Amino acid sequence: MPRPYSDQERAYIRKRLHEEAVLCIKQYGMRKTSVDELVQRVNIPKGTFYLFYPSKEMLFFEVIMDFHDTVQAEVLKAAGALKGDMTPDALTDLLFRFCKMADDSVLVPMIVSGDLELLMRRLPDEVVAAHQAQDDFSVQQLAAMLPEAEGKNLELFSAALRAVFLLLLHKREIGAPMFDDVLKMLLRGVSIQLFEEKK
Incomplete structure (x- = not known):
């Protein structure tokens, strides 16, 4: 023992x-x-x-969540500092910094190798549900700092950001020299739509 x-x-x-x-x-x-x-x-x-x-999967999940929580806290802190001066360009830069942090982390290799998918399948359902609830809360916290986001479909905004984030997996196919510019362009498109007035 x-x-x-x-x-x-x-x-x-x-x-x-x-x-x-x-x-x-x-x-x-x-x-x-x-x-x-x-x-x-x-x-x-x-x-x-x-x-x-209880398992190596829980260790790896905790490592990913530590990274996730650190990035999330930094994004929310930076957004809070810009609260009065938030523009589509400022939001684009903020989201781009988040994507670059993720790109330099252990997260992308885990996604590319299929390890993240395997990890999520092996975790207890209640752990996965708690993680998803935390993610939804984070998007709501960010949106609360943006008066323009009030009444908008935050699930759609969150899904669009996930879609852009997944481009990190296709950097080579998109072209490494232009990748950052493409990423910024797409993030700017999402940001502009978030700031657009509802029709």
Whole structure:
């Protein structure tokens, strides 16, 4: 049976598991990473891993959610700072920064490899439902900072942003030299429609 750990030790082990999970995603992908690999990298007994996570999928999900929460907080903070000066161009720049952060993260390799889809299938339904509810709340928080968004279909706006985000998977086909310009153009189109007056 694994020995009890102090709060400091627990925080350190959790941090190290996250760090190694990120490295494993980049090196092998989630599918090819085993719990044995993770505990060897962190130098803990295998039983200790299960004190922290019921499965490797929950560890990988937590890593993704940490990134998600960090980006979300930054987007909402930046939007809050622009509250009085929010324009379609300012919103476009804000959303573009979010996409670039995602592009440089572990999220895109997980999507491309199919690991994210596999991960979502293996998570308990209540975990997936909680994540989706959190995403919906985030879009509502962002929209609350935009008076122009009042009464608009936020689900459609959210779906349009997801569609633009998924372009990150096709950077090579679109053409890497022009990709950022294409991404900005599409984000600007979504932003302009959000600011348009209802007819």
